[in-house]
Amino acid sequence: MESVELLDALAYLMCLLGCKAFLWIRWYGSPYGRYSSQYSGPCVPVRAAWVLQELPSLAWPLLECACASAVRLDRLPNRVLLAMFLVHYIYRTLIFPFVIRGGKPTPLFTCVTAFLFCLYNGYLQSRYLSHYAVYAEDWVTQPCFLAGGLFEYVTAANYLGESVEWFGFALASWSLQGAAFALFTFCVLLSRAMHHHRWYLEKFEDYPKSRKILIPFLY
Incomplete structure (x- = not known):
């Protein structure tokens, strides 16, 4: 049974995975783009790779918008925040891949891991904003002062x-x-x-x- 506690646990797990990814890339590098070589394994054409790997983060918000149980989307702050996330991935999925000039093929392993991350993160952000996040109605209109x-x-x-x-x-x-x-x-x-x-x-x-x-x- 899904709950906000589960989403919180997934968020903490993502933080740990981020630290692990930092160490992995620091030690072993990231074998795609300029760093790819013949030892990188099977590859996917760069445009197809970008579309496929980013697609889950585009699909999840759209699915949540069509979901009758997405009760928090009747609130303006939730709609605005989810729209911001969606617009970013519209660009990443449908625009950026087609303005790339050249670009080396993406290793299949990198494409799959990026796809899994977008699947994970797309679910996490979209589900939280559409079902659980609670904000004041003036969250996106009330002036805030930056600090730090x-x-x-x-x-x-x-x-x-x-x-x-x-x-x-x-x-x-x-x-x-x-x-x-x-x-x-x-x-x-x-x-x-x-x-x-x-x-x-x-x-x-x-x-x-x-x-x-x-x-x-x-x-």
């Missing part, structure tokens, strides 16, 4: 990440155009970050005065 990580050092860590992204793009393109875009983006985001920082200081008396605006330890 870089947000401990700067107010606008999200803007810092975007700035680094586009400066990286400028370096990769090594062009005046890329540099201009990166600089323009940085100027706009820095000004927004300054406004955000001032707003936090005005609205929250206990907001850390030592926290920087955009660049850790500097500004």
Whole structure:
């Protein structure tokens, strides 16, 4: 008999399997893509492999949406979260495989293990969100304030990440155009970050005065 306790147990098991996968790949590598060789065993064409291995994570949400017992899907937060999961796997299954240029065949073993993971995870996420997850009705509309990580050092860590992204793009393109875009983006985001920082200081008396605006330890 399925219960939320079973899904919790499966989630803990997935955490353990993730640690095991880390050690396995760290020691033995992952023999697909650029790391594949003639010793990788039977292979599947890369596009077919992507479609087949990702398919369970696309199918599970659709099955749950058609299931009369999916009582939690009458709640907006559950629908939104499941839709986010579904959209990701629509891309992974139906779009990404067909925009791959070239690509080495995927070893059958890798394809099968990826299929089993998507079967496992697709069931876990879809079943939990459609049958058990309980959220407040304003879960997806109520403003939330991020904390931890870089947000401990700067107010606008999200803007810092975007700035680094586009400066990286400028370096990769090594062009005046890329540099201009990166600089323009940085100027706009820095000004927004300054406004955000001032707003936090005005609205929250206990907001850390030592926290920087955009660049850790500097500004």
